[in-house]
Amino acid sequence: MPHDEVSKHWHEPKAGENAGFGKFPRPAMPYDRFMEAEGVPVYRSIGCRTVLDLPLAPWKRQGGRGTYIQLYGTEGLWGMYVVEVPAGGALNIERHLYEKNVLVVEGRGSTEVWQEGQAKKQTFEWQKGSLFSVPLNAFHRFVNATNSPALLLCGTTAPNIFNLVDNPHFVFNTPYNFSERYAGTEDYFKPSDDVEPDPVRGLAMRRTNFIPDVIATELPLDNRRSPGYRRIEPYMAGQRFYLWIGQHETGRYSKAHKHASAAILICLKGKGYTYTWPEQLGERPWEAGKALHVQRQDYEFGGMVSAAPMSGDWFHQHFGVSRDPLRLTAWFGANNSRARKPGLPGEKTSDMGAIDIKKGGSAIPYHEEDPYLRKEFEKYLAEDGAKTRMEPKWYEGPSTDGSEPGNDF
Ligand SMILES: [Fe+2]
Missing domain, CATH: 2.60.120.10 (Jelly Rolls)
Incomplete structure (x- = not known):
């Protein structure tokens, strides 16, 4: 019997039977539902030869074409997508309560970053191979002044916050400056080679x-x-x-x-x-x-x-x-x-993979x-x-x- 026909009436199991369906399809998590509602493809697999092959679709919220990527095994752990910054254009301004790392796969452009109340936007330029992190909940905008598109591969902690609060409005519209992470200092996006x-x-x-x-x-x-x-x-x-x-x-x-x-x-x-x-x-x-x-x-x-x-x-x-x-x-x-897995503080652990x-x-x-x-x-x-x-x-x-x-x- 389909679930919706039985769900309104609770029946206790008979002797020797267990309560519940036993087997059931895994429901979509809040972040799965959010991705589906965004109107771009969600690529699920063990990997891909290159993200340059993945089909992109118009992405209204971002203002460029893109696709989500959720490789097997990473569901709920962290999120990924590629987005194209159109030639001679820009993506929409965003801020969000998740961390975002950006690897430039193709093209050149710049990022503007600022926080609520910050008088001057900071701008830095990037090219193929650049890697940077957008500070948590900072406003930012990706701009492409060249005449060919740029492709950005982004890794985020979006699934973590979405699956916890289940509220996109909160994730994208909470006014809070994490000034311990980013306070608009002038050299913030100046690369450091110190090891x-x-x-x-x-x-x-x-x-x-x-x-x-x-x-x-x-x-x-x-x-x-x-x-x-x-x-x-x-x-x-x-x-x-x-x-x-x-x-x-x-x-x-x-x-x-x-x-x-x-x-x-x-x-x-x-x-x-x-x-x-x-x-x-x-x-x-x-x-x-x-x-x-x-x-x-x-x-x-x-x-x-x-x-x-x-x-x-x-x-x-x-x-x-x-x-x-x-x-x-x-x-x-x-x-x-x-080094960051939760566990008993002070407990001895080792670099097992080595x-x-x-x-x-x-x-x-x-x-x-x-x-x-x-x-x-x-x-x-x-x-x-x-x-x-x-x-x-x-x-x-x-x-x-x-x-x-x-x-x-
Ligand atoms: Fe490994």
Whole structure:
């Protein structure tokens, strides 16, 4: 019997039966309903080759064409969309009670930012590869004075606030200045190159609200995901949204590691692919005849993949197969970094993704990974006239000479 026919009359279960329907379709959350009401497509998948391929539709509220993107596994955790700033035009003025990070995928333009009561608007210019964060609840407007359109990829904490208060008017029309995050200081959007350790995990961090070019910006050595791996964690606009930029050397690839969903990897340079599989398939799904259940996403500049596209822990591993190194930016939404996950304050925790499984972490070292992965990687490189720069000894056993730093963790 359809639900609406039974819902008006409550019947107690008989002995041996449970109350309720048992099975039911998952209802749309407030943020799902909000996206649907906006009149633009909602792209749902594990990833895409490049966002430049996604169909855009006129978006009345924004004043340009766009599409929402909600990759599998990120539902309710954080939101994403692309929006086009028309040539010789501008998007509508906005302010909102969610954080917003902007990656310029194509084109050039500028952003005006101001707060209620602020006499002078601040303006900064951006180009392909620029990354910045719009301060929480600040008024802002994107302007494009050139004669070709600009495409912005935005990551937000909109689902968090929408699913909590379920009221778009409140989200877009609350007059409050978060002056501890943004007080209109003159150098607010001036880039800073200073690197310092993040106070919790000690990884390389840059306090900056604007990075002019994340495709070219220098990255300090990190070594955790692959030998020679480089990484920076920008701390922007006092936000809770977590993101980083990382790069694997040409001819090398990341080790697999596992965790639950939140992370989306966005390709900034090079091209490649990601494999992701639920931990139940084990560490060597090809060898175990379970390759059918492994998911794969190929990408190039502007492409993306959800690291853990369903519930539970998923292994994921990234392969760059071009002459350029593979540079990725990973976005996680608010409070989904290992340093910001809620838990008992003071409790000991560790950088699990950088520690091998046998040592209590969640990473599969090269010498324990599925042999299929190396073979396939070398095949792709050969097709491109390139050579692997993975050292054979990394596949033989735990490193003793320090050439594979992650193994010595
Ligand atoms: Fe990961």
